[in-house]
Amino acid sequence: MSETMDELRILTGLLTADSAADRAAACARLGMLAQTSEDEVRALIAPPLLERAEVEDDDEVTAELAWALSCTRDPRGLPVLLGLVGHPDADVRQAVTESFAQSDTETADAPEVRALLTLARDAEPRVRRWAVFALGSQLPAYSPEIRAVLHECLGDEDPEVAEEAVLGLAHRHDSAVLPQLNDLLIEAAEAAAHGRTRPDSLTLEAAAVLGHPELLPALAEFDPADPGVAEAVAACDPARREQLAADAWQLVEALHQRRPDLDATLCSERFTPDVHLRLPGAPDQPVYSVVHLMRRAAADPAAAVDLVDADLPAARS
Incomplete structure (x- = not known):
């Protein structure tokens, strides 16, 4: 414990260093400590991060700070993170989105859920991917508005965002996503003729979670020895x-x-x-x-x- 406290003092001091690289490294390490430490240590990590958040102007540091603050689980960090949803730097917005993906709220109108609904329409694809992942596959909360956003993301120009939306809706047992999921499997089967031998892992997971017999013909086009394919086939086969x-x-x-x-x-x-x-x-x-x-x-x-x-x-x- 004494070694942890010594490290905490050093890292807290580095939060005010002239070097942005040093401040970013300190935030990253504080986040790791917050993830692995007991509540009493986390309670000591949050205050210096909150204080630094008021004055920090470097984008890289702000991104690391946002993640570290979320790891403390301190409710005082939520307003700080919400204030960064519209930050001009994509790395900062991604850090905020990743932070909200850890939420265990069951309240569909919670501030972090509303923020994720906004971030699902972000200009940066990787931010949208994280937001869709959180809304569809992570949060206990669900609502007609979340469902509508996930359906909207089925048509995203970024194929990874669209596939994440398919998986999210499958996780929510929304059978309306079945046609698009079947299309993804058929497209992957056609691509197999050009050297691709299996669908994307997200697509296979979605098929396994949804477990609909209609997907069996498309799944039959892939190697049954592939564990992901085998799991999806077993889940979609009523007899099995x-x-x-x-x-x-x-x-x-x-x-x-x-x-x-x-x-x-x-x-x-x-x-x-x-x-x-x-x-x-x-x-x-x-x-x-x-x-x-x-x-x-x-x-x-x-x-x-x-x-x-x-x-x-x-x-x-």
């Missing part, structure tokens, strides 16, 4: 989804019988097609991917139970 659900339920029931101490449960994480096996009764509360566990067990639920049992030996009474 049904089999996975049955295997998962059989696995949980068998674990309850053999190892009731593990308190086995099933869950799905937000924005993913995966089914997970949670074992809150075990040390460290491990989580298994049911798909990966069944793969290890050669699709045999009984063998999967044996694997879990071997991984987590019961305590001797």
Whole structure:
């Protein structure tokens, strides 16, 4: 702790250095400390950053400062970040957008959400990409206005922004994006004739999350041994989804019988097609991917139970 405090004093002093490079480096390091430190240390990092934000005029430093300030999780930093949404430098706006992507707000009208709606229409493509990523695939908050902006971004001139919008709408289980997603897969299949062998990873993820059988013909044009393709095909195949659900339920029931101490449960994480096996009764509360566990067990639920049992030996009474 004393070494951290010594470093904090040095970095705080560098925030007022004549060299912009030194100030930027200090902000970057303070952000890293804020990410990895306890609340009491973060509380000491925020005030000097807030003070520097009032007078800083270098764009590179401002970008690093914005990111560092967001890492402190100090609510006093929000007005500073909101004030940078219209900053003339794209790097600063991107840093602000990345900061807002960390938000866990469920309030669709929260200031950071409204800022992201603005940034999704930014002149700089990389800023738009981050904003669309946050709105579609990160924030718990969702609303008709967010949906409308994501649909608007489907037609973005930057293909990466458009693909991020497809993924975001797939994450929100918006079936209206299905035709565009299918078109992206068909275009990738056509491009395969010129040396490209798989769709973009975002497109494959969107197909896996949406899990619609209509996507199977396009996915059939790609190498089934590709893990991303295989995952998307499995998610879109109703019979395989049904089999996975049955295997998962059989696995949980068998674990309850053999190892009731593990308190086995099933869950799905937000924005993913995966089914997970949670074992809150075990040390460290491990989580298994049911798909990966069944793969290890050669699709045999009984063998999967044996694997879990071997991984987590019961305590001797």
